[in-house]
Amino acid sequence: MRVVIAEDLALLRDGLSRLLRDNGFDVVAAVRDGDALVHAVQLEQPDIAIVDIRLPPTFRDEGLRAALELRERRPETAILVVSQYVEPTYATELLADGRGGIGYLLKDRIMEVAEFVDAVKRVADGGTALDAEVVAQLFSRRRDDGPLEQLTPREREVLGLMAEGRSNAGIADELVLTVGSVEKHIANIFMKLRLPPSGTDHRRVLAVLTYLQQAPSDD
Amino acid sequence: METYAAVLYYLAELLLGTAGFALLIAAWSATLALSYTPLVVPLLIGLLFGVAGLAHAEAGLARSLLGAPVRPARPATSGGFWQRGFRVLKARAFWKQQAHLLIAWPIALVPLALLSVALELVSLPIWYRWTDSSDVFGLFDVDTFVESLPLALVGLAGLVAIAHFLGPWTALSRRLAVGLLAADGKARSPRELRVLRLRSLTVGAVTATAVAILLVVTWALTNQGYFWPIWPLLSLALVVAIPGWVVLVLEHPLPRRLAGGSTWLAIQVGISVLITAFLVGVWAASTQGYFWPIWPALGLALADAVAAAVVFAHHQHRIEALETSRAGAVDAQETELRRIERDLHDGAQARLVALGMSLGMAEQHVGSDPEKVRELIAEARLGATEALAELRDLARGIHPPILTDRGLEAAVRALLIHSPITVSLSVDVPERPPAAVETATYFTVSEALANAIKHAGANRVEIRIAAVDGRLLAEVTDNGRGGADPAGSGLRGIRQRIEALDGTLRISSPEGGPTTVRAELSCAS
Numbered sequence: 001m002r003v004v005i006a007e008d009l010a011l012l013r014d015g016l017s018r019l020l021r022d023n024g025f026d027v028v029a030a031v032r033d034g035d036a037l038v039h040a041v042q043l044e045q046p047d048i049a050i051v052d053i054r055l056p057p058t059f060r061d062e063g064l065r066a067a068l069e070l071r072e073r074r075p076e077t078a079i080l081v082v083s084q085y086v087e088p089t090y091a092t093e094l095l096a097d098g099r100g101g102i103g104y105l106l107k108d109r110i111m112e113v114a115e116f117v118d119a120v121k122r123v124a125d126g127g128t129a130l131d132a133e134v135v136a137q138l139f140s141r142r143r144d145d146g147p148l149e150q151l152t153p154r155e156r157e158v159l160g161l162m163a164e165g166r167s168n169a170g171i172a173d174e175l176v177l178t179v180g181s182v183e184k185h186i187a188n189i190f191m192k193l194r195l196p197p198s199g200t201d202h203r204r205v206l207a208v209l210t211y212l213q214q215a216p217s218d219d
Numbered sequence: 220m221e222t223y224a225a226v227l228y229y230l231a232e233l234l235l236g237t238a239g240f241a242l243l244i245a246a247w248s249a250t251l252a253l254s255y256t257p258l259v260v261p262l263l264i265g266l267l268f269g270v271a272g273l274a275h276a277e278a279g280l281a282r283s284l285l286g287a288p289v290r291p292a293r294p295a296t297s298g299g300f301w302q303r304g305f306r307v308l309k310a311r312a313f314w315k316q317q318a319h320l321l322i323a324w325p326i327a328l329v330p331l332a333l334l335s336v337a338l339e340l341v342s343l344p345i346w347y348r349w350t351d352s353s354d355v356f357g358l359f360d361v362d363t364f365v366e367s368l369p370l371a372l373v374g375l376a377g378l379v380a381i382a383h384f385l386g387p388w389t390a391l392s393r394r395l396a397v398g399l400l401a402a403d404g405k406a407r408s409p410r411e412l413r414v415l416r417l418r419s420l421t422v423g424a425v426t427a428t429a430v431a432i433l434l435v436v437t438w439a440l441t442n443q444g445y446f447w448p449i450w451p452l453l454s455l456a457l458v459v460a461i462p463g464w465v466v467l468v469l470e471h472p473l474p475r476r477l478a479g480g481s482t483w484l485a486i487q488v489g490i491s492v493l494i495t496a497f498l499v500g501v502w503a504a505s506t507q508g509y510f511w512p513i514w515p516a517l518g519l520a521l522a523d524a525v526a527a528a529v530v531f532a533h534h535q536h537r538i539e540a541l542e543t544s545r546a547g548a549v550d551a552q553e554t555e556l557r558r559i560e561r562d563l564h565d566g567a568q569a570r571l572v573a574l575g576m577s578l579g580m581a582e583q584h585v586g587s588d589p590e591k592v593r594e595l596i597a598e599a600r601l602g603a604t605e606a607l608a609e610l611r612d613l614a615r616g617i618h619p620p621i622l623t624d625r626g627l628e629a630a631v632r633a634l635l636i637h638s639p640i641t642v643s644l645s646v647d648v649p650e651r652p653p654a655a656v657e658t659a660t661y662f663t664v665s666e667a668l669a670n671a672i673k674h675a676g677a678n679r680v681e682i683r684i685a686a687v688d689g690r691l692l693a694e695v696t697d698n699g700r701g702g703a704d705p706a707g708s709g710l711r712g713i714r715q716r717i718e719a720l721d722g723t724l725r726i727s728s729p730e731g732g733p734t735t736v737r738a739e740l741s742c743a744s
Contacts, residue, residue: 064624084620085620089621089625089629090621107607108608111600140637
């Protein structure tokens with residue numbers, strides 16, 4: 001699997017390259033700013049690009065902007081955005097075009113190597129990976145009358161993992177359940193949240209996010 | 220029905236207009252008489268509110284009796300002492316409202332006068348007997364009932380005519396009310412104003428020069444002799460020089476800097492000098508002799524000295540206030556730095572030490588106890604994750620990343636994602652303000668929102684952020700129980716932040732609510 005990395009700190013850039021190579025990835029380019037990333041992706045045509053949000057020259061959201069540009073210019077390349085902090089706003093922007101092959105994770109997650117490698121593969125295969133912290137922030141907006149309150153604690157757990165981008169089997173593993181009962185929980189969640197049932201994994205994530213992201217002032 | 224409403228409107232307008240006219244004459248005489256003293260500012264502001272009050276009443280009448288869609292502009296004054304007076308004069312609504320006050324009552328007078336004549340004629344058969352003959356408008360000689368009847372018929376026809384004519388007439392009144400009383404649609408940008416100012420000055424100067432040349436040529440072509448054009452030339456020079464000076468002060472920083480940063484003082488001193496020069500010119504052109512211009516010149520100099528004293532006293536006061544708030548800000552910063560140092564020491568640093576110890580122990584056991592090594596490394600990784608989380612929280616408290624990345628609106632919207640209550644947000648900030656202003660505003664909104672949820676028990680919050688005239692205003696209003704303590708640590712910290720940037724923070728929180736927190740900061744800093 002061919003990977004391009006965009007990260008401005010040499011320490012992290014080299015560390016990430018080594019970690020990915022050790023796990024059988026082919027790191028074809030490691031660059032340090034947004035323009036170089038766009039150039040490298042068009043040149044190398046990798047399966048996935050791993051992008052830091054804060055890049056030179058402004059050290060604002062350069063990486064995010066480059067990622068959004070790549071989504072348009074080269075949709076075949078999956079994008080995994082990594083950052084020292086997560087913002088639900090950015091998650092919405094990354095997921096806005098409704099296609100899979102997108103991820104947004106805290107850099108902390110790289111330390112859990114097996115899970116991180118798993119997430120890279122999942123995103124490269126057209127799935128999604130959304131950091132548990134983003135999901136938690138979205139869930140923290142609870143209102144007494146919200147439909148979220150109708151979910152059982154178990155259903156909330158399932159919804160959280162689903163929002164992170166896990167597959168039914170992955171959710172079943174995490175919660176020590178059978179795949180069948182996970183499917184039943186998911187059907188219940190969609191019914192209670194009045195969301196149309198949908199097939200692929202990232203469609204489910206989108207449905208959940210659309211629901212969670214409704215601006216607080218809209219109702 | 221509409222006819223009666225219209226007649227009622229005109230009656231009320233007549234009363235209001237007369238009162239307003241008297242007020243305007245009196246207030247403007249006082250204002251002009253005191254225009255060289257600092258008293259002019261409170262007078263102008265008083266006048267602004269008086270005019271606005273009358274306009275409000277007029278708009279109310281037009282709305283309820285004529286059905287005109289009028290919402291009058293609200294008077295607004297802000298800024299420093301002299302600025303306030305100056306802004307009153309610049310407010311277009313102020314001048315338009317006065318225009319309406321002056322125009323509306325002659326317009327009311329026309330239908331009312333016609334109506335009273337017609338009513339007089341109609342009722343003539345009743346009251347003719349109490350008048351001397353030949354007394355009806357001094358035109359008609361009515362002595363008997365029969366003689367009065369044709370005139371009564373004329374009056375009746377007049378009433379019908381008035382009823383018809385009243386329709387278009389009230390349409391005119393309605394349009395006047397909408398045009399002159401309603402709030403301004405679009406304000407001119409500073410750039411447009413500048414162009415407009417320079418253009419009118421040029422036109423004035425060119426016209427004056429043309430007139431001057433014409434006068435001198437006329438004099439030269441006629442019998443010459445006494446150089447009479449000196450009089451119109453002197454007046455023309457004054458008329459061009461005063462606006463010229465005003466534009467110069469507005470366009471170039473130097474005169475303003477010499478006047479201690481006060482535009483108004485620079486204008487006033489310049490005008491005094493010009494008037495004195497004009498009077499000396501008049502003296503020189505006339506019989507000369509006794510140097511009478513010394514007296515008005517002394518008077519003007521005295522007025523300037525008083526104004527300058529006021530400006531500099533105001534400056535001194537502001538410097539002291541800034542010094543106090545600066546000291547407070549330094550204190551607040553010192554406390555904040557100590558808190559960050561302690562958080563780092565007890566949190567992330569301690570975790571990194573523990574992490575290092577775990578790794579050291581793992582190193583010792585490599586080869587001898589693989590299971591123990593695995594356990595220690597897992598521990599170390601957990602420690603690193605926790606250290607990162609703590610550092611992230613710390614950084615967010617100092618400066619939220621999204622504020623750097625995207626600015627105020629995105630950062631405040633991100634705050635609302637966590638809000639458990641309904642919040643309406645309006646942001647009108649076309650350009651990003653300086654970073655310090657953005658940060659202070661963000662933390663003000665964040666603190667006010669947190670208080671509304673935690674302490675006031677509010678379930679609705681309204682946040683408005685707008686850039687107006689180079690100032691950034693942020694206002695947070697909740698429907699909670701009020702009684703917020705401005706001396707509490709949260710609000711005190713915010714106040715210190717705002718005042719360190721020479722801004723103002725106002726908190727209104729009566730027992731029982733609602734609470735309004737309003738911050739105002741200059742974007743120029």
